[in-house]
Amino acid sequence: MIYKLKVDDKVINGVFIADPDFGYFFVTEWKDVELKFKSMDTFKMENDEIYPIINENVHYKVYSINQENRFMYLFVNQENKKEDLAFYYSFDDLAFKLDFLDNVGFKALLASVTLLPNGNYVIGNVGDYISAVEELKRKNKEDEAFYRGHYSYKYTLVPSLYRKKKYYDNESYMYMDFKIQFYNELSSKKYIEILTTMQHYKMPTRLLDTTSNPLVALYMACDKPQGYKNKGLVIGEVVVMNEAIRNVKYSDSNAVTLLSSLAVLETNYKQELYEKIMESKEKNDPSIYKNSIAYKRFVAEVYNELPYFDQDFFNPDVLLRPRHVKVGMINERIIAQSGSFILFGLCNYVTGEYQHLNTVSKQRIFIVHREYIQEQLNLLNINAGTMYPDKDHVSVSIMKSYE
Known part of the structure; x- marks a missing residue:
């Protein structure tokens, strides 16, 4: 009206x-x-x-x-x-x-x-985007920046595992099914390496893709997902996450092993472990979670990869907070996209807390005029062919260049 x-x-x-x-x-x-x-x-x-x-x-x-x-x-x-x-x-x-x-x-x-009064940005070209990224970097000089681009600003920052109940209820079974199917390749791999491989092949995991390259995130915010149906005013988004360098983990760190080992625990054990840890924190009594069956199952899995794991130095808080993880350049896509991940830990599966998981402090850059931005990115050789260096995506990129 x-x-x-x-x-x-x-x-x-x-x-x-x-x-x-x-x-x-x-x-x-x-x-x-x-x-x-x-x-x-x-x-x-x-x-x-x-x-x-x-x-x-x-x-x-x-x-x-x-x-x-x-x-x-x-x-x-x-x-x-x-x-x-x-x-x-x-x-x-x-x-x-x-x-x-x-x-x-x-x-x-x-x-x-350009700059909304709430501190977020709205940009319609690559030049303004780079200026916004530079300004945010100046404000957070001491932190390391990670970027996440998605096609709709309404996208929730949670991993694919937590988007459907049937996924998070069956995480351990999907993990083992995948490992068995590629046993020769994965039998000697670490938990995080298997999760990274699953993520590469679009399996639901507790990993959320990020990148250290802001232009890669911008491309992802402009790249329309296959089968996406436009509803309303579809505006893209790049989320800029700043993390203290001391809190960024590497794929072979103990914290990453502890978090990634959760993938092989059945959901009832993960829920029990979450509840016991929360009760222990509330009552300031570590014996509550240490005496639980779920914790013993968890420790058994950790010993598979960390035989020297010292429970006396274990802080259960490590299982409650998502972590930015730098991974090895194990495949072409991670290399092309300067890929990294946020690795998520325990949550309350009964109450649906998985729907409200959050990460570190973040800044939002809203993306409009995406067709024009894609043309600009293509001039910088950032397109489907370079972001997804497999034959299927390269062929699509070549065809689009002649349309």
């Missing part, structure tokens, strides 16, 4: 758009008319006219954005003030063309924002 926004003696037509990650927007239908107000308390609505209530209470800061003399207003909620969103469109509503605004038009306006 088209509303009228009225400030002083000026009234302009437009639509309200709301998204929790981006904020509240009013996009005008008419050109060359700008409203002058920098802050407000709330909205008052009468019929189809909406009035900003401007007084000493500042709940919203107001930013005016000019794109070819069409103005967009971004209302930044200062205090998480709850509003009646009945008169807002969602991003998904923009799948259907409004009278004067479509996906392309709104993306052009959105890209002109």
Whole structure:
């Protein structure tokens, strides 16, 4: 629905758009008319006219954005003030063309924002993206940066294992089935090496792909997954994760062995181990988890790879926190993508806590104008052929270059 926004003696037509990650927007239908107000308390609505209530209470800061003399207003909620969103469109509503605004038009306006007031970025070309990455690096000089790109900004940062109950319920069986199928190749491999191989062949694992190369992440945010069905305003995202260097682990570290060995435990043991560790922390009594059957099963698996494992130095917290892991360059894809992983540990499978697993602090870069960005990346020789150096992907990349 088209509303009228009225400030002083000026009234302009437009639509309200709301998204929790981006904020509240009013996009005008008419050109060359700008409203002058920098802050407000709330909205008052009468019929189809909406009035900003401007007084000493500042709940919203107001930013005016000019794109070819069409103005967009971004209302930044200062205090998480709850509003009646009945008169807002969602991003998904923009799948259907409004009278004067479509996906392309709104993306052009959105890209002109560049830096959202909440600290996240919106970019529409490679140059702005590199500038954003450089700025974030300057702010986190002491940390190591890892990047994750995905096609939709609504993607949740959890591994494939936790996306379906039938997967996490059967993790140990999938692990052993895969190992048996390729026993000659994998029988002498470590837990993390087998998980990495499973990840390479698109098996559900407790690993989440990341990269140390920000341009690789940008390509992933622009690369439409096979079979993906567009719904609403599809905006890509690169998540920048900064981790203290001392917390980054290598594939042959003890912490990685402890975490990756969880893959061979049956789910009932993982759940029991999680519950006993949490109870031990609450009661400050390590004997609670140490006397459990689940812990004894866990230790037995760890001894397979760490025969010198000293339980006196074991801190159960290591099993609760996801870790950034640098892995060996064991296949062409990891080499091409400067690949690394986040290795996830225990969670509460009964309550569904796996759906809310989180990693280190992160910054978000939203990606629009993806077709143009892909053209720019191709000039830098970043395409399907170089990111996925197998015959199937190389052939697709060659065909696309001649379309």
